[in-house]
Amino acid sequence: MTFRRYLVLAFVSVSAPLGDTFLDVGMKRIGPVSPAHITTLFHAVSTPWVAGGIVLLIGFFASYLTALSWADLTFVLPATSFGNVVVALLARFWRHEQISLARWAGIFLITAAVGFVTQGPSYTEHEQPITAPDAKEVCHP
Amino acid sequence: MSMLHHSAMANAAMIGSIVVAATVGDVLIASAMRRIGDLDEIKAHSGLIGAIRAVITNTRFFCGVAAMAVSFFSLLFALSHADLSLVAPASASLTVVTNTIAGKLFLKENVDKRRWLAALCVCVGVVLLAR
Numbered sequence: 272m273t274f275r276r277y278l279v280l281a282f283v284s285v286s287a288p289l290g291d292t293f294l295d296v297g298m299k300r301i302g303p304v305s306p307a308h309i310t311t312l313f314h315a316v317s318t319p320w321v322a323g324g325i326v327l328l329i330g331f332f333a334s335y336l337t338a339l340s341w342a343d344l345t346f347v348l349p350a351t352s353f354g355n356v357v358v359a360l361l362a363r364f365w366r367h368e369q370i371s372l373a374r375w376a377g378i379f380l381i382t383a384a385v386g387f388v389t390q391g392p393s394y395t396e397h398e399q400p401i402t403a404p405d406a407k408e409v410c411h412p
Numbered sequence: 413m414s415m416l417h418h419s420a421m422a423n424a425a426m427i428g429s430i431v432v433a434a435t436v437g438d439v440l441i442a443s444a445m446r447r448i449g450d451l452d453e454i455k456a457h458s459g460l461i462g463a464i465r466a467v468i469t470n471t472r473f474f475c476g477v478a479a480m481a482v483s484f485f486s487l488l489f490a491l492s493h494a495d496l497s498l499v500a501p502a503s504a505s506l507t508v509v510t511n512t513i514a515g516k517l518f519l520k521e522n523v524d525k526r527r528w529l530a531a532l533c534v535c536v537g538v539v540l541l542a543r
Contacts, residue, residue, distance in 0.1 A: 288500070294488065295496040304492040312488050321488075328484075336441070336467065340451040344442035345515040345527050348508050355501040362497035370497055377540030381505050384533030388526060395522040 276341065279334050283347075286331040288357035293324030295366060343395050346388065356382050423498065426490035430503040433483035435510040439518050440476030446519070447472070505534050 297320030298304075304311045315321045338347045359378050362368040448454070448466050455463040467473055490499045512531040516523040 291487075291496065291500045295491050295500075298488060298491040301492065304489060309489075312485055315488060336445060337451050339442050339445040340448060343515065343521045344438060344519060345512050345521050345523055347442075348438070348511050355504055358500045358504075359497060362495070362500075366496060368495055368497045373540045374497065374501075377537040378501060379537075380540065381501070381508075381534050381537035384530040384537065385508070387533075388530040391524065391526045392522070395520070 276338070279338050280347070282334045283331055283338060284353045285357060286327050286334065288354040288361060290324045290327030290331060291358060292361040292365065293320050293327060295362075297321035297324060341394065346391075346394070353382055353385070423490075423494050426486065426494065427499060427503050427506065429486040430483050430490060430499075431506045431510055433479050433486060434503070434507045435514055437476045437479030437483055438507070438511050439514045440472050440479060442515070442519060444470045444473035444476060505537060508534050 297315060297318050300320065301311065301315055301318065304315075316325060335347070355378050359370055359375070363370050444467075445451075448470060451463050451467075454466050458466075487499070487503070490503075509531045512523060512527060515521040
């Protein structure tokens, strides 16, 4: 793992919870959506907060794909779960939601667990690596 | 009491929908990225356009994106009813557990004791989050 790769994982951690918080602000302004008016969800994506959240989540997705191209899924997802802590901090100090002691303990436990995972190897080497024909063409012209 | 029970069931159903769709999407996308190869290497050889082409011409990737889209709209629906501090951590953490199992079963990843233990800790963490 290089420093640049850790930066990619850090961006994944921060951009996802920030995007979720933007979505939360936007959806709370719209109000509860009933199943009878489900098309309101499609209207929601054109509102500024939800659109901003989507932009952040697109950034998250690009960095997430990059990470998955050189690390296992079971390595990347736990490594990025630090975002739960960011969500809790944003929910508490920006959205002014109440976070109980039990929830803080849960968030701490999850973060500690996923931090533990990052101490191990990041990628499983298969004996016969699978390579798609189109990727072969790009990798070995 | 009945209202409270109904609310808890509704939250569980909404979070469950997000988790199932996200897991299917994650596994399909991870599988696609493994087939495509290291994006940094592809970018070095063929530039950014080559890397984007390698990703968007992969069918499995698009199936994964479709599942993630279902997960996204489930998240929007859930956020309009429940607190962010419950929905986001609970769905994200449960997705870690289901992805650990799916990674072992479908992606044949080396899920060692360290990763299983972490998944167990995440489960306990989710229980604490839901209190």
